[in-house]
Amino acid sequence: MTHAEGFDEVHILWISEGMSCDGDTVSVTAAGQPSIEDVVGGLIPGLPKVHLYNKVLSPTLGGEEFLAPFRAAASGELEPFIFVLEGSVPNEKINGDGFWSSFGNHPDTGEPLTLNWWLDRLAPKAWAVVAAGTCAAYGGIHAMAGNPTGCMGLADYLGWDFRSAGGLPIVNVPGCPVQPENFMETLVWVLQHAAGEAPPPPLDDKLRPQWLFGKTVHEGCDRAAYYEQADFAKDYNSPKCQVKVGCWGPVVNCDVPKRGWMGGVGGCPNVGGICIACTMPGFPDKFMPFMDAPPGGNLSSTLIRPYGAFIRRMRGITNATANVEPKWHHNREVLTSGYDPRWRP
Incomplete structure (x- = not known):
């Protein structure tokens, strides 16, 4: 159903049969601003009515009852819908005699239907396509060097210039797992856009929401001031x-x-x-081994050492003077604050 500006009702088809641990679904259940229950329950003003189909959150007993909306969408009988993928996409062109990942069976042959079969049929029909987590967005752990499945992210499979039926690029919300509110906030924006209440969500060149991934971990870190002062932790018990x-x-x-x-x-x-860069397209290969200092970390920490030591010393001096009360705080019989009570014409 639609009205002049957008949709009154939207289906969310969530497949987690990518190469995945289902951790993104589990993470999203922890969201509170808003919660998935608030969205499905219609408690968010301005959103269309939402029907969610996710195997972990489904009230069905599974099997064909659960698969029904996915089959309907693949045949063009269910719309509009937002397609959410969780998990990386394996390369079924190199699967040998088997398959890497499947979701249900073909009703006529009984043969498993691969994830890629569903992607080919659902993604072009979807009003919007959302990748939940780094595996779906960029391949993640399953796509690291040495993997036998040829895994990739959704944009690598569909194409980085892919556009949904609603004219949107793929919306990547990375994280291993995805941060709960990051995903729900993005989903709500997409739903508001579907309802005609908001413009498309702004994305960066890696298709991430700009307002969530436009800054670095360091820029929002409580420990960043220690870096500026060249005061570095030597073990994981330190607050520095x-x-x-x-x-x-x-x-x-x-x-x-x-x-x-x-x-x-x-x-x-x-x-x-430590931050192991789990939201980045190069994760995990470009950031291993995880417990070693990053290549640039040694150089930057060496260069900042003399500046940081000087700044730390100067701030220590200022801190000492700031921790002294003004000299006119006393109980003597003379006012020494500098206040001049004389009347002036």
């Missing part, structure tokens, strides 16, 4: 900057230090974990 013990935060596009993980609490550097 972790760049010398393996953190890639200064070059990674992610908002987790500012946003937290659940209810604004947590997030890798916030709880003493």
